[in-house]
Amino acid sequence: MSKISDDGLTSKIDEICKSFNYIPDEQWVQKILQLKMVIEMRHGVMIVGPSGVGKSSALRTLKALYELDDGVKTVIYTIDPKAVDKEGLYGVLDGTTLEWTDGIFTSLLRTILANQRGESERRHWIVFDGDVDPEWAENLNSVLDDNKLLTLPSGERLNIPENVRIILEVDSLEQATPATVSRCGMIWFSADTVSIQMCLQHLLGEVRSENLIGAETGDLSAIPSAQVSFLDAIQSMVVSDDPKASSLVQDALDFALSSEGHIMDITREGLLKSLRSLIVKGIGLAIEYDENHPDFPMSGQHMDNFARRWLLQSLLWSFSGSASWQVRGELADLLLRSSGMMLPDDDEGGSLADYRVRSENGEYELWSDSVPRMEIESHRVTATDVVVTTTDTVRHSEILGAWLESRSPLILCGPPGSGKTMTLTSVLQSVQGVVLASLNFS
Numbered sequence: 001m002s003k004i005s006d007d008g009l010t011s012k013i014d015e016i017c018k019s020f021n022y023i024p025d026e027q028w029v030q031k032i033l034q035l036k037m038v039i040e041m042r043h044g045v046m047i048v049g050p051s052g053v054g055k056s057s058a059l060r061t062l063k064a065l066y067e068l069d070d071g072v073k074t075v076i077y078t079i080d081p082k083a084v085d086k087e088g089l090y091g092v093l094d095g096t097t098l099e100w101t102d103g104i105f106t107s108l109l110r111t112i113l114a115n116q117r118g119e120s121e122r123r124h125w126i127v128f129d130g131d132v133d134p135e136w137a138e139n140l141n142s143v144l145d146d147n148k149l150l151t152l153p154s155g156e157r158l159n160i161p162e163n164v165r166i167i168l169e170v171d172s173l174e175q176a177t178p179a180t181v182s183r184c185g186m187i188w189f190s191a192d193t194v195s196i197q198m199c200l201q202h203l204l205g206e207v208r209s210e211n212l213i214g215a216e217t218g219d220l221s222a223i224p225s226a227q228v229s230f231l232d233a234i235q236s237m238v239v240s241d242d243p244k245a246s247s248l249v250q251d252a253l254d255f256a257l258s259s260e261g262h263i264m265d266i267t268r269e270g271l272l273k274s275l276r277s278l279i280v281k282g283i284g285l286a287i288e289y290d291e292n293h294p295d296f297p298m299s300g301q302h303m304d305n306f307a308r309r310w311l312l313q314s315l316l317w318s319f320s321g322s323a324s325w326q327v328r329g330e331l332a333d334l335l336l337r338s339s340g341m342m343l344p345d346d347d348e349g350g351s352l353a354d355y356r357v358r359s360e361n362g363e364y365e366l367w368s369d370s371v372p373r374m375e376i377e378s379h380r381v382t383a384t385d386v387v388v389t390t391t392d393t394v395r396h397s398e399i400l401g402a403w404l405e406s407r408s409p410l411i412l413c414g415p416p417g418s419g420k421t422m423t424l425t426s427v428l429q430s431v432q433g434v435v436l437a438s439l440n441f442s
Contacts, residue, residue, distance in 0.1 A: 004033040009065065016064045021205035022057060023198040032058045035187050036065070039165055042185035044144035046132075046168045049189030052199075052269040055169055058189075059127065066123065074123040077108055081137075082130045089136055093153045100154040109150060109158050120163065127167045132176040140166065144183035196250050199268065200239050203276055204231060212283055226286040226298060233307035234279075237339065248338050249275070249315065255334055256319035261327035263413050271319050273408060278314035281402035282307065285359045298359070305362030312339060313357055317399050322413065328353055356398070367391045387426045393419070400427045404434070 013032060017024040035058055038045055047055045063074045081089060084104065091103040102110060108126060112119045128137075143150050148160035160166070173181060208231055211223050240247040246254070256262075256271060286306065290297040298306065312335045320328040332352035336342065343350050344364055355364040368391045380386055387393060403410050404427060412420040428436050 004030060004037065006033065009033060009036075009069075012065055012068055013061060016061050016068065020057070020061065020064075021202055021209060022061065023201050025195070025198055028054050028058070028193055028198075031187060031189055031193060032062055032065070035059070036062055038185035038187055039167075043148065043160065043162075043164065044140075044166045044168075044184040046170065046173075046181070046184040046186045047189065048170055048173060048186060049193065050171050050191055051267060052194065053189040053191060054194040055189050056129075059125070059167070059169075063125070072121070072123060074125065076125045076127060078127045078129050079104055080130050081128050082133070086136050086139070090139055090150075091152060091154075100152070100156070106150070106152065106158070109160070109164075112161060112164060113158065120161070122163065124161075124164045125167055126164065127169055129169045132168055132170050132173065132180060134175065134177050134180075137168075137176065137180050141179050141183060144180070196253060196268065197239065197243075199272055200247065200249055203272060204235065204238055207231060207276065207279060207283070212280060213287060224287050224290070226290045226303075227283050229299060229303045230283045230286050230307045233304045234311045237308065237311055248335070249311075251338055252315045252319055252331060252335060255331055256323070259320075259323060259327045259330075261324040262322045263324075264322055264411070266322060274318035274321065274403065275314055277403050277406040277408050278318050278399070279311070280406060282310035282314065282357075284405075285310075289359045298362075302362050306357060306359055308339070309341065309357045309362065309364065312336070312341065312352060313355075316352055321399065325353075356395070367395045370394055387422055393423055393426070396423050397427050397430075400424065401431065404428065404431055 010029060010033075013029055014024045016022075031054070035045070035047065039062070047059070049055055059076065063076060066072065066074050079089070087103060089103045089105050091101055091106045093100050105126070112124050139150075143160055143166060150158040150160065152158070168184065170176070208223075208228070212227055213224055237248040240250070253268065253271060257266065257268060286298050286303070315335055316328065316332055320331045323331075329351055336352060343352065343355065354366055354368075356367050356370065357363070358365050371389050371391055371394050374389060376386060376388075400410070400412075400423065412424060414420050425436065428434050
């Protein structure tokens with residue numbers, strides 16, 4: 001496809017990307033302009049590409065571009081078609097009473113058609129974010145073609161208004177039928193549309209603009225100084241100053257993605273999300289230190305040591321937490337070698353995985369030294385809720401705590417009896433505002 005050139009729109013996209021902390025790379029901006037052109041031509045659109053290549057972000061940016069351009073509000077409704085059955089999506093007719101019950105998509109269309117709250121004056125994008133399975137997608141064929149009609153089993157027909165677009169956001173077309181594909185305009189996002197460099201710059205920009213002390217404000221001056229200093233200290237390790245050279249985080253990410261010792265399939269986005277949670281945890285510790293030491297806040301060499309060493313610890317556990325100890329050891333060696341940092345002199349055979357970082361002085365400390373001494377009363381020896389702390393439980397509890405505090409979903413893998421439930425329960429009991437609800441799926 002030929003390159004789309006529009007300096008006016010491109011400058012507006014750059015402005016919007018800055019507000020969202022997106023990186024307006026030329027290739028990704030071209031995809032936004034292509035998507036704009038297709039949406040204006042077709043009422044049914046397919047956005048195809050693997051996870052993490054900027055499909056949803058492109059939609060969000062295009063929505064803001066339309067609103068900036070003409071002032072008409074655009075509403076996006078995202079539906080996961082695989083989360084409900086076909087009846088839940090379109091509706092069901094009771095065979096006994098012949099009563100019709102709307103599904104999610106049908107109810108949404110009725111709301112737009114009713115126009116009780118000025119729906120006719122807005123744009124409506126209904127996004128189906130999931131695999132195009134013929135089981136549910138075939139019912140959309142009459143909606144996607146020129147008839148623009150949704151025919152219900154009850155015999156009722158619903159017209160699709162001119163201000164509605166049906167958008168299918170999928171990672172592949174393996175299950176899609178030619179009847180569905182031929183009715184849609186299509187935009188392909190390749191795996192290299194969003195580079196690792198762009199992801200890392202977005203991660204830093206997002207954390208920089210987020211007030212981690214919980215204040216509801218968009219004022220950057222209200223962001224704690226410890227947060228700014230922490231991010232400044234690790235900036236060059238996350239994003240390389242030389243565009244032609246890779247950063248430490250990029251090297252570690254490439255190593256993790258190419259390693260075969262992971263217990264489950266991993267993705268670039270999943271690893272970066274885990275890293276973000278641990279970085280936020282480290283910033284939280286720096287802010288907490290400053291609050292407890294107002295006369296001597298963390299700064300200078302103290303901040304540099306803590307931030308850079310915390311980043312190494314975060315990279316190790318976020319990128320190799322699901323890997324074998326062999327892969328973890330190889331990644332630890334890579335991190336120490338690339339960063340130029342060293343473990344304490346008295347531990348020549350040690351590994352980065354054996355150490356934690358102390359916020360008090362920014363130095364390394366053996367995980368084994370932070371295991372508390374326990375005294376268990378004789379009648380509590382057989383109690384199932386007693387957790388005997390070891391190096392592993394202390395280490396796992398701190399890592400899990402960081403992920404849980406960020407409200408990130410996580411998976412604990414391991415054979416029966418390896419302490420998954422015990423460790424998770426122990427961590428959750430120490431996190432405020434969490435109620436544990438156990439569901440057995442087996």
